[in-house]
Amino acid sequence: MAEHFHLNTPLLESVSMSKRVGATVYLKMENSQPSGSFKIRGIGHLCQQLATQSKGVVCSSGGNAGMAAAYVARKMGVPATIIVPSSSPQLVVQRLQDEAATVKIVGKVWDDANAEALRLAETEGLTYVPPFDHPLLWQGHATMITEVAASLGPGVKPGAVLVSVGGGGLLCGVIQGLKDTGWSDVPIIAMETVGADCLNAAVKAGKVVTLDDITSEAKCLGAKTVCAKAFEYSQRSEFTIISEIVTDQEALQAVETFLDEERVLVEMACGAALAAVYTGLIRRLQKEGRLPSLLGPLLVIVCGGSSVDMKQLATLKHKLQT
The missing domain is CATH 3.40.50.1100 (Rossmann fold)
Structure with a gap:
């Protein structure tokens, strides 16, 4: 690896x-x-620590954290689900899909998307990748x-x-x-x-x-x-x-x-x-x-x-x- x-x-x-x-x-x-x-520095580090045995990662992001999570997941051979708010430009959605991520559009701002990401982590057993709040x-x-x-x-x-x-x-x-x-x-x-x-x-x-x-x-x-x-x-x-x-x-x-x-x-x-x-x-x-x-x-x-x-x-x- x-x-x-x-x-x-x-x-x-x-x-x-x-x-x-x-x-x-x-x-x-x-x-x-x-x-x-x-973002790839922290998210790469976090995924290496927490997601090597994961059935998938989920990240809430209007852009850069999602891109980093999608990239790292693709390199690790792990599925990625990225939840973006509706305020995210179409360009971001396209780029996330190019990284082979599943993209879901939820809510108006990041906080809404994040609530959905936490729910999915809980119900589907995915590894939650926070965009900014984690040591x-x-x-x-x-x-x-x-x-x-x-x-x-x-x-x-x-x-x-x-x-x-x-x-x-x-x-x-x-x-x-x-x-x-x-x-x-x-x-x-x-x-x-x-x-x-x-x-x-x-x-x-x-x-x-x-x-x-x-x-x-x-x-x-x-x-x-x-x-x-x-x-x-x-x-x-x-x-x-x-x-x-x-x-x-x-x-x-x-x-x-x-x-x-x-x-x-x-x-x-x-x-x-x-x-x-x-x-x-x-x-x-x-x-x-x-x-x-x-x-x-x-x-x-x-x-x-x-x-x-x-x-x-x-x-x-x-x-x-x-």
Whole structure:
């Protein structure tokens, strides 16, 4: 059996982004994973631990977790059932079917799809693959930070890490990775879009809250409640987690600028993190004294995304033109 399903992805220096920030910007290119996003790290790890003897896996996902689960299951020779909410683009459904998964469309948002996945795991004896809330996932995601440390070499550490937050799985994995590499003091800028801002809402309220609805077009950030572990990390003094939000328009603009400058197409969920550079948010945080004015290398996790193509991009532009 394969040692693991994910690739050691490239760490690229972005000259144009570095110019904007006034510090070296490194891009961890998780978009180049076989399933299109970072999710394969954690989901591959979890399936190797829990699903080798399984009669099948079931995963609830509007996109990337489903793609990762379907890919890993196909490689393991295990059937996969992926439950997606009706908000998922047709393109995602097609790609999941191409990975030989059975796709069921249930409910309007991820939370509805997840309830059905849990029911199927119970009634049909399938292995439930959670999209973001499980320690094995975070362990798998943490490998991206160990790779970064190996690429940067001894004595170099990031000045800050930039991540997008949906349910909080990537954030938990990054923190786990920072702990593993002795980088716990590196600040993390956790980015969300308005209308999918479950971490930001929790940080403001001082407790985990559930959003009424997901109104953002960044559907892959669309969990109404952040995982408890991510919120707990945000409250702990040994970590610096700066929670910020951008508009859908800013996230989309970031996707387009990234496509122009870096020749890579990512989805809006990933655009949320990129927008921190393109909107000048990093500079603002420096002005406010929340980030050092002399910033070490900025590490951007380009989390990727399988639910975007040129047609989808055009649709989003049309929707978001104000």
